[in-house]
Amino acid sequence: MTNSIPEFDETDCFLITGSNTTEAHPLVATHVLRAQRRGAKVIVVDPRRTQIARLADLYLRQRPGTDVAWLNGLMHVIIQEGMYDAEFVESRTEGFEELKAAVAEYTPERVEAITGIPAADLVTAARIYAQAGRAAILYTMGITQHTTGVDNVLSCANLAMLTGHIGRPGTGVNPLRGQNNVQGACDMGALPNVYPGYQPVTSEAVQAKFQEAWGYAPPLRAGLTVTEMTDAAYHGAVKALYIMAENPMVSDPDLNHVRAALERCDFLVVQDIFPTETAEFADVVLPGVSFAEKEGTFTNTERRIQRVRQAIPPLGDARPDWQIICGLAQRMVGMQPTREGRFAGWEYCSPAEIMAEAAALTPSYGGVTYERLEQGSLQWPVPTPDHPGTPYLHKDRFTRGLGRFTAVAYKEPAELPDEEYPFLLTTGRMMFHYHTGSMTRRSEKLEREVPEGYVEISPEDAGRLGLGKSARVRVISRRGTIETRAWITRRVPPGTVFIPFHFAEAAANLLTNPALDPIAKIPEYKVAAVRLERVA
Amino acid sequence: MERVALVREAVKRLLDSGQVEGVLALRTVGPGSAPHLFHPGDSLDDLTLWPKYPLPKILDMLLAADPSVRLGMVARGCEERGLIEMAKRNQVDMNRIRLVYLACTAEERDECCCSWPYPSQIDVGDKVEGTADALVAEHERLSLAERTEFWKRQFARCIKCYGCRTVCPQCFCETCVLEDNLWVEAGVLAPPFPSYHLIRAYHTIGKCVGCMECENACPADIPLTVLYTLLRRDAEEMFGYVPGRSLEDLPPLAVETLWQTGH
Amino acid sequence: MEYRNVLTTCIYCGVGCGLYLQVLDGQVVGTWPAKGHPLNDGRLCVKGWYAHSFIHHPERLTTPLIRDQKGGPLRQASWEEALDRVAQRLMAIRETHGPDAIAFMASAKCTNEENYLLQKLARSIIGTHNVDHCARL
Numbered sequence: 001m002t003n004s005i006p007e008f009d010e011t012d013c014f015l016i017t018g019s020n021t022t023e024a025h026p027l028v029a030t031h032v033l034r035a036q037r038r039g040a041k042v043i044v045v046d047p048r049r050t051q052i053a054r055l056a057d058l059y060l061r062q063r064p065g066t067d068v069a070w071l072n073g074l075m076h077v078i079i080q081e082g083m084y085d086a087e088f089v090e091s092r093t094e095g096f097e098e099l100k101a102a103v104a105e106y107t108p109e110r111v112e113a114i115t116g117i118p119a120a121d122l123v124t125a126a127r128i129y130a131q132a133g134r135a136a137i138l139y140t141m142g143i144t145q146h147t148t149g150v151d152n153v154l155s156c157a158n159l160a161m162l163t164g165h166i167g168r169p170g171t172g173v174n175p176l177r178g179q180n181n182v183q184g185a186c187d188m189g190a191l192p193n194v195y196p197g198y199q200p201v202t203s204e205a206v207q208a209k210f211q212e213a214w215g216y217a218p219p220l221r222a223g224l225t226v227t228e229m230t231d232a233a234y235h236g237a238v239k240a241l242y243i244m245a246e247n248p249m250v251s252d253p254d255l256n257h258v259r260a261a262l263e264r265c266d267f268l269v270v271q272d273i274f275p276t277e278t279a280e281f282a283d284v285v286l287p288g289v290s291f292a293e294k295e296g297t298f299t300n301t302e303r304r305i306q307r308v309r310q311a312i313p314p315l316g317d318a319r320p321d322w323q324i325i326c327g328l329a330q331r332m333v334g335m336q337p338t339r340e341g342r343f344a345g346w347e348y349c350s351p352a353e354i355m356a357e358a359a360a361l362t363p364s365y366g367g368v369t370y371e372r373l374e375q376g377s378l379q380w381p382v383p384t385p386d387h388p389g390t391p392y393l394h395k396d397r398f399t400r401g402l403g404r405f406t407a408v409a410y411k412e413p414a415e416l417p418d419e420e421y422p423f424l425l426t427t428g429r430m431m432f433h434y435h436t437g438s439m440t441r442r443s444e445k446l447e448r449e450v451p452e453g454y455v456e457i458s459p460e461d462a463g464r465l466g467l468g469k470s471a472r473v474r475v476i477s478r479r480g481t482i483e484t485r486a487w488i489t490r491r492v493p494p495g496t497v498f499i500p501f502h503f504a505e506a507a508a509n510l511l512t513n514p515a516l517d518p519i520a521k522i523p524e525y526k527v528a529a530v531r532l533e534r535v536a
Numbered sequence: 537m538e539r540v541a542l543v544r545e546a547v548k549r550l551l552d553s554g555q556v557e558g559v560l561a562l563r564t565v566g567p568g569s570a571p572h573l574f575h576p577g578d579s580l581d582d583l584t585l586w587p588k589y590p591l592p593k594i595l596d597m598l599l600a601a602d603p604s605v606r607l608g609m610v611a612r613g614c615e616e617r618g619l620i621e622m623a624k625r626n627q628v629d630m631n632r633i634r635l636v637y638l639a640c641t642a643e644e645r646d647e648c649c650c651s652w653p654y655p656s657q658i659d660v661g662d663k664v665e666g667t668a669d670a671l672v673a674e675h676e677r678l679s680l681a682e683r684t685e686f687w688k689r690q691f692a693r694c695i696k697c698y699g700c701r702t703v704c705p706q707c708f709c710e711t712c713v714l715e716d717n718l719w720v721e722a723g724v725l726a727p728p729f730p731s732y733h734l735i736r737a738y739h740t741i742g743k744c745v746g747c748m749e750c751e752n753a754c755p756a757d758i759p760l761t762v763l764y765t766l767l768r769r770d771a772e773e774m775f776g777y778v779p780g781r782s783l784e785d786l787p788p789l790a791v792e793t794l795w796q797t798g799h
Numbered sequence: 800m801e802y803r804n805v806l807t808t809c810i811y812c813g814v815g816c817g818l819y820l821q822v823l824d825g826q827v828v829g830t831w832p833a834k835g836h837p838l839n840d841g842r843l844c845v846k847g848w849y850a851h852s853f854i855h856h857p858e859r860l861t862t863p864l865i866r867d868q869k870g871g872p873l874r875q876a877s878w879e880e881a882l883d884r885v886a887q888r889l890m891a892i893r894e895t896h897g898p899d900a901i902a903f904m905a906s907a908k909c910t911n912e913e914n915y916l917l918q919k920l921a922r923s924i925i926g927t928h929n930v931d932h933c934a935r936l
């Protein structure tokens with residue numbers, strides 16, 4: 001996120017898209033709705049009429065996968081009606097003429113034809129957003145999990161820059177990260193193309209820095225992403241997989257393919273707290289501990305670094321995950337020629353020492369220490385020990401200097417409904433479960449609330465298929481089949497069905513399309529074509 | 537002497553007296569506070585008074601965990617009254633409890649819009665008079681149709697966190713009706729109007745002492761206590777019953793024989 | 800009787816609400832929302848309220864497990880044996896097939912420190928940039 005959640009109390013307009021905010025980020029919704037009661041306007045653009053959509057001042061329902069079209073449409077109206085921030089565009093950005101040319105053809109009428117959003121509503125939304133004092137865009141995976149995910153994100157950035165709704169409190173482009181420490185894992189370099197602090201693996205200077213620190217740094221070539229790893233395992237290029245607290249057998253697209261890949265792996269290590277679906281394939285299972293049994297830090301969606309504190313000793317023989325990695329590293333180091341470097345060692349007494357090392361090598365974490373975190377959280381960048389942290393980014397300049405508009409054209413999703421697979425399937429989260437369910441489905445109260453998966457289907461479609469309340473239904477895509485329960489609801493429009501992905505026994509990801517965004521390598525979880533059959 | 541220092545002294549006296557194994561109070565954590573069980577000999581330097589947590593609920597859990605333990609607690613007016621209602625329903629045994637009675641300050645009273653910010657006796661603090669909740673008065677000016685509309689709008693924001701129920705010291709049913717699919721369809725957001733919220737509201741009658749914990753826990757910022765305050769007032773008008781006033785008063789919904797054999 | 804509260808951070812969504820774990824005699828028995836926290840100030844969603852409830856679940860893994868041959872059963876093992884096995888197998892695969900024949904999935908559920916260590920291990924010991932986590936999923 002460019003901005004902070006508490007700043008939303010000052011926001012005048014929220015443009016929320018592809019985010020089921022009250023269910024997936026409930027305490028963000030608290031701040032949004034508080035602002036709404038104070039007079040802020042809430043615009044929601046989402047194929048599903050979720051709770052936040054029902055609470056919105058203006059709700060636009062687009063066809064899944066048409067986001068670039070309506071975002072360009074908003075910009076078209078804003079430029080046409082002269083509502084853009086000319087001064088901001090002039091002094092802080094470049095590429096405006098290209099953008100203007102690119103959005104020129106996205107008239108409200110044409111956008112209505114592509115997206116299904118009524119032209120008049122698009123114009124109203126454009127006016128509310130552009131004319132607000134402080135407007136914030138909030139989005140989640142509904143924007144990113146497309147083959148055009150990067151285009152969608154660029155379009156959101158274009159819109160914010162065009163109207164000058166960035167670089168001030170209560171504004172910005174704010175992706176809400178789905179998982180508690182997805183931000184931190186990225187910050188710490190758990191990515192194939194960057195070291196900690198987003199330092200590119202392709203830079204010689206960066207390589208030299210880590211060579212010096214650790215005594216070794218790999219060649220200047222990015223590694224594999226998660227989805228590429230499974231592919232490589234399937235094709236034999238990757239022989240060994242080490243999986244720490246992830247569950248690709250539920251979370252990844254096209255699970256039949258994932259299963260075959262895991263089976264073909266020569267050696268699979270799973271480090272987790274529960275016997276997950278993925279652990280069933282493991283050669284070695286290493287028992288880690290829950291957050292209650294270890295010290296550490298998490299970084300939330302607004303770059304806020306917060307402490308995790310140990311409440312009880314590890315259960316049984318389980319070990320904190322950091323100790324497991326250290327134990328393994330010490331063994332492997334012993335099997336290699338010695339490596340010289342300031343941080344080549346693996347003798348940490350505590351997570352505080354690990355953070356000290358990470359901070360020394362990660363410029364944006366440079367001023368982070370456990371002593372400071374005792375006093376409260378810190379938002380990165382915090383480059384030095386006396387830096388107070390950064391609630392919002394891009395105050396006076398963008399990271400690259402001038403913000404660049406990137407003209408983007410609408411492209412269709414990779415797979416659309418056809419005669420054989422007439423429904424559009426979209427997937428996502430819900431309130432009572434989390435990710436692959438390994439924790440929430442073992443929580444009695446949460447599991448009572450929603451003990452099994454379901455497919456949301458409109459009353460019209462249910463009628464056509466002869467489905468009654470809670471009828472069993474088979475959902476079939478080109479990649480797999482699941483059996484689940486029908487939930488007849490107006491949350492989804494006719495022609496679209498929704499399945500939450502938390503349920504291993506009716507796994508949405510047996511159906512999803514592994515087609516990737518060419519740059520972000522994110523799979524198109526939000527659009528696939530399926531067929532539905534009533535189970536007799 | 538400062539108020540918190542006086543409380544520390546009183547807690548120390550109680551711990552030293554040997555009457556209790558520990559005293560439940562609040563401990564400073566960063567800029568906030570957290571419930572904590574202090575033992576004889578513990579440093580009381582970080583004992584603090586605010587922000588408050590539902591201590592009666594915790595006391596209930598601790599007493600149940602060890603049927604022989606005797607415990608002390610620092611109690612504000614609402615917390616004492618809460619314990620009284622819990623005792624009437626066999627949740628806590630007053631004979632196993634020793635209280636340090638604390639009167640709330642004017643600022644604390646205002647934060648809770650509290651009408652009764654002091655306990656039945658006062659060990660520490662000075663009694664300040666209660667205040668009326670302006671929202672309640674505002675609500676009373678609404679017509680019936682407007683009220684329905686008002687609550688519909690409020691409850692549409694509910695995210696079914698169960699927080700209002702989970703913090704409530706007076707919610708101690710073994711199985712909660714809110715988790716019974718017969719009454720409230722599971723898994724639906726917002727939960728069905730009005731069943732979820734009216735079931736909870738009716739369950740507070742004769743028990744709710746206005747401690748504000750539910751409203752402060754509500755991520756949807758729903759003014760829950762407006763509803764409960766109105767119900768409390770009705771119960772007083774109809775049955776002359778005031779929750780927490782005394783251990784002897786019979787709750788309006790209790791069956792007399794059960795109630796007597798319970799003690 | 801020991802009862803205390805430990806301030807920590809919710810493990811579910813990316814908001815990162817502050818919460819206390821209630822510890823009674825060595826067992827985590829509940830949570831309280833942290834009042835005064837900049838994000839949630841005394842509130843939680845239902846997942847946060849029950850963030851403690853899987854901790855003592857009977858299915859928790861509490862000992863290392865090894866599968867001696869593909870398709871065979873998992874058996875209990877000591878840490879010595881399990882870590883030796885992993886270290887030897889990974890180093891052998893690295894020897895035969897090169898560092899890029901090994902890939903690491905780090906985790907959005909683990910701490911910053913643990914993610915830092917896993918990528919350090921992948922990069923500085925194995926010598927591969929094959930490290931990622933399910934940020935995109």
Ligand code: SF4
Pocket residue numbers: 693694695696697698699700701750753754755756757758
């Ligand atoms: S605390 Fe508020 S949001 Fe949570 S269940 Fe109660 S009324 Fe609903």
Ligand code: SF4
Pocket residue numbers: 025026027028809810811812813814815816839843844845846847848
């Ligand atoms: S309590 Fe709910 S809103 Fe807060 S971090 Fe946890 S999952 Fe997110």
